[in-house]
Amino acid sequence: MPELPEVETVRRGLTALVQGAKINSVAVPYPKAIVSDLTDFQTNLAGATIDKIDRRGKFLLFRLSNQKTLVSHLRMEGQYSVEPVGATPHKHTEVIFTLDDDRDLMYNDTRRFGRMQLVPTGKEYQEVSGLAKMGPEPTEADLDITYLTSILAKSHRKIKPFLLDQSNVAGLGNIYTDEVLWQTKVHPETLTDHLSAEEVANLRQNIIQEINRATVHHGTTVHSFSNVFGEVGQFQNELDVYGRAGEPCRRCGTTLVKIKVAQRGTTYCPKCQVQK
Template sequence: MPELPEVETVRRGLTDLVAGCRIKSVEVRYQKMINLSADDFNKALVGRTIDKIDRRGKYLLIRISGGLTIVSHLRMEGKYDVEPEGTPVGKHTHVIFHLMDGRQLRYNDTRKFGRMNLVDTGNEMTVAGLKTIGPEPTESDLKLDYMVKIFGKSRKVIKPFLLDQSNIAGLGNIYADEVLWMSKIHPEQPANTLSLDEIKILRKNIINEIQKAIAGHGTTVHSYSNAYGEAGSFQNQLSVYGREGQPCLRCGTPIVKIKLAQRGTHFCPACQIVHGDKDD
């Protein structure tokens, strides 16, 4: 479920809760979750320390002493929590890291879409998804000339284009709808027909929106929670996502919901109009 701001919130939570902790053993209850056998995964991690947690796009990079990294992707519903030993284990708990201090770091995932890959640190980029990941949506990493270049060569409509992590890392279904609404760009506008001004505005809105969402500890819809089990607050600041039929906050026109590339897509049919090409 989580997009970049939610993953960053989880990263910070995990850092506070388990950085520096030593692993007693690892229990894997759903084999498909990991890239090794349960036994090999456990053997590689026993006695090692969780040094720190990094992030790249929506991927958590859990740094383990001895030169290992667990690349963890939460996909739709993955969640971490920390419980004392003995707390009843839910049916959606798939991996349990038993810590020396008596606590457990648990990975829960209702739909079992999440994945963990244990690799040698430095080989993260061999994990599918990280191989081709695009720049972070920040002022320093997301360069305007890069955007102009990649937008210019794709005829794909903008909404699925923004969801493609190889173009820009970190945007998901909610923030893609939000930044397009803010930028007054129709979700079906082909990427290569955006004007330079539109690309500039979109870039600024992406960077600002992600930053603000991180500051608000992410967006909570459905049952998402961070490593503290807390809900984020940013859902109170959403302008179009989940607002089908409600008035556009700019012009009052009811927000429309359509399906694009299998994903629910919200937009204002009055503010966000498809135009012909970049010379308009």
């Protein structure tokens, strides 16, 4: 379900619905979803209040009143929803947080890839490997042009897997990477050290703008994504390449082509995006 704009959309919904709520108890129908010690997880969450919900890259960070942070990654299809207390769990409900105010916060995950863990607040960047290595957020303030130029130049790999690697830039996934490369007119298999200074500058701008636009549209729904309110995103209507293989390029009319790059389906325009 989620790349950064979708996770941010979920974060905002969760903030509106459960910030300030107190957790009474936690049931875990699918224990594999919990990476940290299960007993510790349940014991420490009981009685804690959700003070705030942060996001870093594609991770959600529930800040709790007891100096602990619940780190949650939705992977492909994780979803949160809020139901009246005692609501019948879904077939793929993995964790149920019963709140003090007669509501249940449910975590559902059809594909069962999502994971969560409880860590001491402040230690999340050491204890969660994905967070420890996380690159800068794709924002004007954090994604420094000098940094981006430097890591692109010293890397010797294809631009697509480079952008999917969260340690380089946080938050991009398969959809937005294809979109951004099309906008920048760069072939997905172009080697990172072959990009011109102008292309790097454009790439940076397009990354920042695309993530922003998608967030404003509440994310992209292509398979199952919905926010905490059960609403789908709107950005799927704005996509130029993802899911459009066989259709004409919106810039030049050439038929878009789909290939595999680093094991991921990749759609691009063979005329606009020529490999150098």
